[in-house]
Amino acid sequence: xxPRPDIEDVKAIGYYLGKIILSLSATMVVPLLLGILLxxxxxxMDFMVGIEASLILGLFLTKICFTENDLNWxxxxxxxxxxxxxxxxxxxxxxxxxxxxxxxxxxxxxxMSGLTTTGLALVQDMDHLSYSHNLWRHLIMFIGxxxxxxxxxxxxVKGFSGALKMYVxxxxxxxxxxxxxxxxxxxxxxxxxxxxxxxxxxxxxGIVNGLKPFNAFFHGACIFMTAFDTGGxxxxxxxxxxxxxxxxxxxxxxxxxxxxxxxxxxxxxxxxNFKEMVKNIESRTFFVSILIxxxxxxxxxxxxxxxxxALVLFRKGFYQLISGHAGTGFQTIYAQQFLSDWNNLAxxxxxxxxxxxxxxxxxxxxxxxxxxxxxxxxxxQDIKRIILPERVVIVQKFHHIRERFLNDKMVRAALMIxxxxxxxxxxxxxxGMLCGFSFLESLFESTSAAANVGLSCGITQAGMPAxxxxxxxxxxxxGRLEFMSVLTLAGFIVxxxxxx
Amino acid sequence: MxxxxxxxxxxxxxxxxxxxxxxxxxxxxxxxxxxxxxxxYDGKSVVYQGEVIGxxxxxxxFVWINVHDGDNALGVWASEELAGxxxxxxxxxxRGDIIRVSGxxxxxxxxxxxxxxxxxxxxxxxxxGIKVKEKISVVKARLVLILAxxxxxxxxxxxxxxx
Numbered sequence: 001x002x003p004r005p006d007i008e009d010v011k012a013i014g015y016y017l018g019k020i021i022l023s024l025s026a027t028m029v030v031p032l033l034l035g036i037l038l039x040x041x042x043x044x045m046d047f048m049v050g051i052e053a054s055l056i057l058g059l060f061l062t063k064i065c066f067t068e069n070d071l072n073w074x075x076x077x078x079x080x081x082x083x084x085x086x087x088x089x090x091x092x093x094x095x096x097x098x099x100x101x102x103x104x105x106x107x108x109x110x111x112m113s114g115l116t117t118t119g120l121a122l123v124q125d126m127d128h129l130s131y132s133h134n135l136w137r138h139l140i141m142f143i144g145x146x147x148x149x150x151x152x153x154x155x156x157v158k159g160f161s162g163a164l165k166m167y168v169x170x171x172x173x174x175x176x177x178x179x180x181x182x183x184x185x186x187x188x189x190x191x192x193x194x195x196x197x198x199x200x201x202x203x204x205x206g207i208v209n210g211l212k213p214f215n216a217f218f219h220g221a222c223i224f225m226t227a228f229d230t231g232g233x234x235x236x237x238x239x240x241x242x243x244x245x246x247x248x249x250x251x252x253x254x255x256x257x258x259x260x261x262x263x264x265x266x267x268x269x270x271x272x273n274f275k276e277m278v279k280n281i282e283s284r285t286f287f288v289s290i291l292i293x294x295x296x297x298x299x300x301x302x303x304x305x306x307x308x309x310a311l312v313l314f315r316k317g318f319y320q321l322i323s324g325h326a327g328t329g330f331q332t333i334y335a336q337q338f339l340s341d342w343n344n345l346a347x348x349x350x351x352x353x354x355x356x357x358x359x360x361x362x363x364x365x366x367x368x369x370x371x372x373x374x375x376x377x378x379x380x381q382d383i384k385r386i387i388l389p390e391r392v393v394i395v396q397k398f399h400h401i402r403e404r405f406l407n408d409k410m411v412r413a414a415l416m417i418x419x420x421x422x423x424x425x426x427x428x429x430x431x432g433m434l435c436g437f438s439f440l441e442s443l444f445e446s447t448s449a450a451a452n453v454g455l456s457c458g459i460t461q462a463g464m465p466a467x468x469x470x471x472x473x474x475x476x477x478x479g480r481l482e483f484m485s486v487l488t489l490a491g492f493i494v495x496x497x498x499x500x
Numbered sequence: 501m502x503x504x505x506x507x508x509x510x511x512x513x514x515x516x517x518x519x520x521x522x523x524x525x526x527x528x529x530x531x532x533x534x535x536x537x538x539x540x541y542d543g544k545s546v547v548y549q550g551e552v553i554g555x556x557x558x559x560x561x562f563v564w565i566n567v568h569d570g571d572n573a574l575g576v577w578a579s580e581e582l583a584g585x586x587x588x589x590x591x592x593x594x595r596g597d598i599i600r601v602s603g604x605x606x607x608x609x610x611x612x613x614x615x616x617x618x619x620x621x622x623x624x625x626x627x628x629g630i631k632v633k634e635k636i637s638v639v640k641a642r643l644v645l646i647l648a649x650x651x652x653x654x655x656x657x658x659x660x661x662x663x
Contacts, residue, residue: 040592045640052647059654063661097640127553127568130592210557210564236554236566238573244557244564246613306607307614316614334535334572334616341538341607 004499011065012075018061020083025054035132043130046094054090077488088112098133100124102462112473115144116480119232119329119454122462126237134235138222145229145363190266198224209245227255229363232329232454239331260326260358281398282359285373293353294321300346325353327364329454338457354453365452365479367421371414378411420483424450431471450475531572542607549600553590578620588629598626
């Protein structure tokens, strides 16, 4: 028998959801101020509508559902999964009002893509988008990359123990510091320090490359936010190709790699423990994985003969690969070129890289390096067990911040999530094929959406079937939250309908 | 036979007009076509037309401009002299100059790190860019006021109840 959720469950969920919505409305003040400052009055009004709508809903929920009870695990998970859906709708209001999206659903697609740091976009005439709307697109990626709840927990909500439940619900199963709020603030500290450094580096490079000074720093800030949060939105329709600059590409690669590393690893490196970088299972797996997937892609590109010079092949191949592997989605080629100029082998390398992702407790999506590393170690342990005499006790260790012994529970958890991701990639690919696309392009786009990458081979556009838009939105959402909180929400709905 | 002579002249005139028409206008290739059939166009002379968007990026004696034809923006590599006529570039408050570029199309330019680009040989300005006047929607303004009143009312009610 499934117990039906009671009124206290609904009140707790509603109250904390309201708090998160109020936090979101506060973040919309940033593009509003920029709009006023630059004399973009129509966009400023779009943000005023967005702020007011969020305020009304947030105030209403915190008032109607007021409770002094803390969240339990189930409630915390549901708050997280719902907050991403509500944030998607509210964040889409100013975008839709701009007139650059053909429907509200398209605007929601872009905000879900932004919040989940995916990078697939349906925006129209992006090159004439206002600065304030463009800033908002990049800011939601920054907020989503840190985690919507992290924003609320670290900046707007006074300490409460339910923070831990929501923190875990946002697919951060590792605590950087014993106190979640301190951990969240550390994530912000790292991000803001890198934001300043990254914006300066990209801004100066932009000026050297011929951008106007204001544009150079505006683009620098936007590109940093989406590179560090492995998102992939860019201020211009051509993505990073717009800059035609090797220096710009190199800087973004550095930022992307920084964003793909575990924040816990950042913490240790910040405290002078540089050896952790070399010893850590995630950084090692990441390195090996890049090497293997790039080799596959490079061989494929060599076969096509499109990039006869090795340096050019490396520049194009490696950039798309690292962008895909880290789940960013910046492109220096046109979406259609993946299908017209790259061969199946090169695409296979790309799809594998996208499916694997970066480190856990980072801003990347997908299966993640810690799980790949654990599965590899488990495989090695099993092979040793077969080869070595039965009396030999086989102990498998790995290094992640400290030395750890591999146990069955870890392997089971890693395999479960890996299987769930593979199923998600396959489900999206099947729906893509049902909509009339070929196997490879369907798999490419589906993996890109579910792994929160954002590279596109051309399927994602405003004219694609609505069913596919909904599929990709669901994939982005489930992929970013790593299933648990989404499944808890599904269970909650079932319990509310069928429970006694 | 003056009648048949006239017919021959007329036929030659029509054919000539057709050939002239083809060479003058049909060569304008769309970005979608250039990307889709990049292999066919690679290294060939093409004519491409569109709006200059973003910044005109100076690189020594050359500039990079990005030209959008409604589907995609393509990078155009041109000498400063050729691009000197470009005054307005497209952004939120501007519609950029519409230009017609004649140049060599590269599917993967070895000089520019494999970029798909056009190396301009001639640039003609089709029309001047303009400043776009921002329109404030009355409906939007009303919505702002109504929602402001509503959120203010809720806030006041909450504050009153707290007392």
